[in-house]
Amino acid sequence: MYLFKPFKVKDMEQRNRVVMPPMCMYSADTDGIATDFHFTHYTSRAVGGVGLIIMEATGVVPWGRISDHCLGLWNDAQAQAIAPIVTACRKQGAKIAIQLNHAGRKCEAQEKTIYAPSAIPFDKDSPMPREMTEEDIHDVVNAFQSAAKRAADVGFDAIEIHGAHGYLISEFLSPLTNRRTDGYGGSTENRCRILIEVLQAVRRVWPEEKPILLRVSAEDYEPEGMHPQEMAKIIELVKPYIDVLDVSTGGVVPTPPTAIYPGYQVKVAEELKGSTGIPTITVGLIMEPHQVEEILGQESADLVALGRELLRDPYWVLHTAREMDVEYLWPEQYVRGFDARK
Template identity: 55%
Template structure:
């Protein structure tokens, strides 16, 4: 099965095509330090055979957290606990990535103020953000760069920028949330500028042999917002600075989304072929046969299983057992699979 074939990006080789996507665990404190829960959670998925583990959205500033219980990477104090998780995951054969994130106007953490490209609240239940000045935008670009340096010191094999789900980078990309009249707003090229500057700076400090990923929302599902054609245009502008696109959708504005198993696969497929770049498919994917269909039909290069890997950390091992795939099972559990 192609699920169990290795896959290589730059010098990093994943032992299979299964990805644990970043999912907030709400398990830390005001300091944003990783706890024993995070160590157990991610190590267990590594023991379970996941090829690539992407740590949850990890904030590059305190007021860039989605909640007050999110991981942080805004300080050198965060490096050591993250490093412990990385080394444990690698010990059990997984490659380890971290998602660098800023919540923008969707920050619900305790903070004196929140920021966005424009002073528009997400909904009546959210605070109105402060519109970023150009000087503050430049400062945030450096903040992402510094976070990438820390991620490398922690030993991560890969980083992923969070450009999806209505958080700060996504807010710059979408005309629904970016109403600026300077060089960071208006045209597609201007709305991409913030992301492009972040990637330019990260590429200066991130090891050239390690991949950089980008998570995107391929559609805003709202009139006047980003659709798949616009997202293809956006990715074409920055694809020389990233190695793989993790394709999600929605959440930049409150709007109903019709979801069903595999509802986002079509976006990953279209971006992969129209932009000629590797993709990760995600979105209510559970069944091994569905995963195999995606890979065999070249619709994506890797497949992320979110809820399924929360329910079953040993999905990869169980699938290998059920499909009679010859693989190396953990010595401690081998009696269950032979």
């Protein structure tokens, strides 16, 4: 089966093609420090056979968190709390990455000021963000770099920059949310400038042998917004700095997808994989093994992320191997459970 084939990018080789995408658990303390729940949550999926675990959106500054209970990585205490999770997941055979994020205008943490490329609220009930100065932008770039350095020191196998779902970088990329008239707005190149600066800064502190992932929203579901053709142009600009493209859609504005069905985002991932030549992750209501096999077999994507399905079943990979009669190694501590059934 395709899903059980290893996948290698740079020096990171994961044992299969299944990815746990970053999903906020809203379970950190208000200081952004990981709790016992995070340890159990992530290590369960490592024991369960997931190839690559991407830790949830982690704020690079306090006012960059999605909520007061999201993880942070702006100080050493936060890094120390995450370190045992990384070590334990790797011991169980999984590779583990962390997604670094700034929430921009979608910050719901109790902060006095929220920031965005332009002073445009998310919707009529959302607070008005402050338009960022160039100094603010430089501070954010430095914050991403500092968080990436901590992630490297902790021992993550990969790092993902969150450029999707209407958070800060995504807000800069989309013409719906970026109305700036300086060097960070207007043309595709200018709207992409902060992303390039973040990736360059991360590259300077991230180990060369480890991959950098970029998550993007390739479709805004609005006529004047982001579309796959425009996203392909952006990917060409950042191509020297990334190794894997994690493709999603939506979130920049409240407009929902035009249709939601199993695998509804696969086509966009396939389009960007074909136009950029970069390995891709696809996601979006993928639940059944036959879906994963079809996606991988048709080379629509290189890796498949299962979100809600892995929340429901941390052992999805192992259960799938058993159901499909595929020889796959369970943790040795559990093997006697199978012997007893024979």
